[in-house]
Amino acid sequence: MINKTKLALGIATATLTMAGALVSPQAMALSKADRVAEAANNKVDALEAQMQAMQAELSRLKAAANRPSADAGKVQELDQWMNSVKSAPKEAKRSKDNMVFFRGGFAHMNKGRNDLLTGGQTILNSGTTDKSGYDLGAGFDFSLNDDLFGLMDNTEVLAELMFEYKNYDKRSSQATVLGTNTLCATSALTVPGANANITGPDCGKVTVSQFTLSAAPKVKFMKGSALRPWVIPVGLAMHVISPPSNGVTVFNPGAMFALGADYKIWKDIYVGADARYHWTANNADGVNTDGYTAGGYLGLGF
Incomplete structure (x- = not known):
């Protein structure tokens, strides 16, 4: 065990x-x-x-x-400025849209003159003066806008200021009786009881004419093309008549309407034609200043 x-x-x-x-x-x-x-x-x-x-x-x-x-900040700012200058679109060279022009042509008034100082309203000599004559004038256009104030492209608005002289007729400035200028006689007039000879005024001629100063807006179409039609819807015109009316009135304001066109023939030299109508609400103490003109002009752009 x-x-x-x-x-x-x-x-x-x-x-x-x-x-x-x-x-x-x-x-x-x-x-x-x-x-x-x-x-x-x-x-x-x-x-x-x-x-x-x-x-x-x-x-x-x-x-x-x-x-x-x-x-470094300054350098960066300069770089940004240079880039903006390079990227900015180049401004196109401004066209010479202003113009000074010289005009001449035909003038016509609606009613001939028939007053004392033009030989009318006298014994046996009550006829009217001629109603047609010639016209001379000048003016200038000042460009205001290129697109009718945003309403229409390539439609320019200008301000026109113009003066013109219209010559219609020449008439005797004295009355005639039976074809004899009794008031223009150069022979002595015998006055009973007087020792002196009294002579009438020398015979003379009076030019029936009219001076007009007008200011108006002008709408010119087709900007950039050689042919430029235009219209003046309404403008203000001041008329001065010669000789004065029977009431010794010489001034009468009114309205003016016009249309025309011009064409660039070389650089800034233009030729054109137009028609203008002048209307006044009242006559100048019996003298009617309504009428029209038609003619051509030579323009210089600036």
Whole structure:
């Protein structure tokens, strides 16, 4: 019995010894692997910290490089200004839309004059003066707008100022009786009871004429082309008649309407033609100033 117990103890001791021998190398191997892994982890952490520090430094350097200095700001402003100047569309050369013109042509008044100073309304001499004559004048156009104030493209609005002289007829300034200018006689008139000779005024002629000053808006079409038709919807005209009326009136205001066209023949030289009608609400103490003119003109652009 004792021998069996000793044998069992010996077997158990041998088994434990062998188990310890087998376990000790594995334990040693595991502890070494843990140390290697820990060292590797420490190196990775150190590398990661260095990378973060390098990234932070790189970001700081980039921010410092991108931060504009005072001189760099001025250079940038100059660059922006130069780019804006280069990119801006070049302004086209302004055309010479203003014009001075010289005009001449035919003049006609609706009613001839028949008053004392033109030889009418007298004994046997009550005829009217001629109603047609010639017209001379000049004026200028001043450009105001290129597109009818936004209503129509290539339609120009101008302001016209013009003066014109109209010559209609020449008449004796004195009355006639049976074809004899009794008031123009140069022979002496015998006055009973008088010792002196009395002579009448010298015979003379009076020119039937009219001076007109007008101001009006002018609408000119087809801007940019050589041929430019135009129209004056309505304008203001001031008429001065010569000789005065029976009431010694010389001034009569009214309205003026016109249409025409001009053509550029070379550079800023133009030729044109127009027709104008003058209307007044009232006559000038018996003298009618209504009528029309038609003629041509030579214009110079400026």
